[in-house]
Amino acid sequence: MSRENNWDWGMHNPSGCGISSLMSLKRKLFRGNLVVRSLDNMVERGNGLGAGYAGYGIYPEHEEQYAFHLMYENIDARNFTEEYLSRFFKIFDDEPIPTRPMPGIRTAPIFHRYFVLPTEEALGTNISEHAADEFVVRHVTEINSSQKGAFVVSSGKNMGVFKGVGFPADIGGFFRLDEYQGYCWIGHSRFPTNTPGWWGGAHPFTMLDTAIVHNGEISSYGINRRYIEMFGYRCTMMTDSEAIAYLFDFLHRKQRLPLELIPAIFSSQFWQNIDLMDEENKKLHETLRQVYGAALLNGPFAIVVGHRQGMFGLSDRVKLRPMIAARKDDVLYIASE
Known part of the structure; x- marks a missing residue:
């Protein structure tokens, strides 16, 4: 479970990956093995060094x-972290995350889950949902x-997110996703090219209930990382996908921008296209580019974002990475390669 944060900050993570996601617009529940099977159809988009899934609606209780x-990594790390958690959170329930042996997975870290809320003493007089979210992000x-x-x-x-080192079918089977039911699932098959594959480095990357899967390379990673770290976030994974997750959390939760404006920041219009807009839209897009210019994602990419209000997909401005969206009945599908 070696971290990537010892790598040179000047490095970036170009990759060729596969994305598959599906969501019931009526929030009907379906098992996680559906997204596992869809990713397994494009197994050639990964090299066995990373796969992962995010499921929404899986813990109704x-x-x-x-x-x-x-x-x-070991029992000592778990004991130390549990002592840390107990100082700031009320733990309502905890248990090992169920797994099953898979031929493609030889070694794995210890996985455990906790259902928690910040203690009243830790939050003080500010008990709003925003304050609780900020408290969780900090810890x-x-x-x-x-x-x-x-x-x-x-x-x-x-x-919850389930990810690790292996092919999509390996990780889906290892975490027994066929036993979970959710209304939204996003999945990713990783092909890292110049950073090591490790369990924490697989996609999705998350902050609170936001989960990001990404296909491509963000050439603006350096400026994106420096920008988001100005606001207290710490990028420790040495991958551009982590920065995207934090940028989304910052823009939507902290800056309280509506979801409809996030694509106009991540994949903003070219200046020549903005000049052709009517005055109201021109002013809006000019302001977004001026205020949030450092959050612009440059390079070939396709991303899918999962969050409590649903999911959306986004590709780069000149479509250097493909993205396909479809709808059948009440189910929305988004995939890349």
Whole structure:
């Protein structure tokens, strides 16, 4: 479970990956093996060094609590992190994340999940949902950057991320996704090219209930990372996909921008196209580019974002990475390569 944060900050992570996602618009539940099977159809888009899934609606019995999925290198790391969590959170339930042996997975970290809320003492007088979210972000960031041998895989409500080193079918079987039911699933098959494949480096990357899967290369990673770290986020994974997850959390949750404006920031219009807009839209897009210019994603990419309000897909401005969307009955599908 070796981290990637010892790598040179000047490195980036170009990759060729596969994405598959599906969501019931009526929030009907379906098993996770559907997205596993769809990713397995494009197994050539990965090389066995990473695959992962995010499921939404999978913990209805704990829907008001933050579901922390953690991976540990050893028992000592788990004991130390659990002591840390107990100081700041009320733990309503915890258990090992169920797994099954898979031929393609020889070694794996320890996986455990916790259903928690910040304690009243830790939050103080500010008990709003925004304050609780910010409290969780702060402590997830602290664990991921400072707790040796521990990594928070996901921390949202009524959702969870399952990821690791292996092909999509290996990871789906290992985490027994056929036993989970959710209304939205996003999946990713990874092909890292110049950073090592490790369990924490697989997609999706998350912050609270936002999960990002990404196909391509963000050539603007350096400026994106420096920009987001100005606001207290810490990029420790040495991959551009992590920065996208934090940018989305910052823009939507902290800046409270509507979802409809996020694509206009991540994949903004060219200036010559903005000049052709009517005055109202021209002013809006000029302002977004001026205020959030450092959040522009450059390079070939296709991303799918899962969050509590649904999911959306986005590709780069000149479509250097393909993206296909379809709808059948009440189910929306988005895929890339």
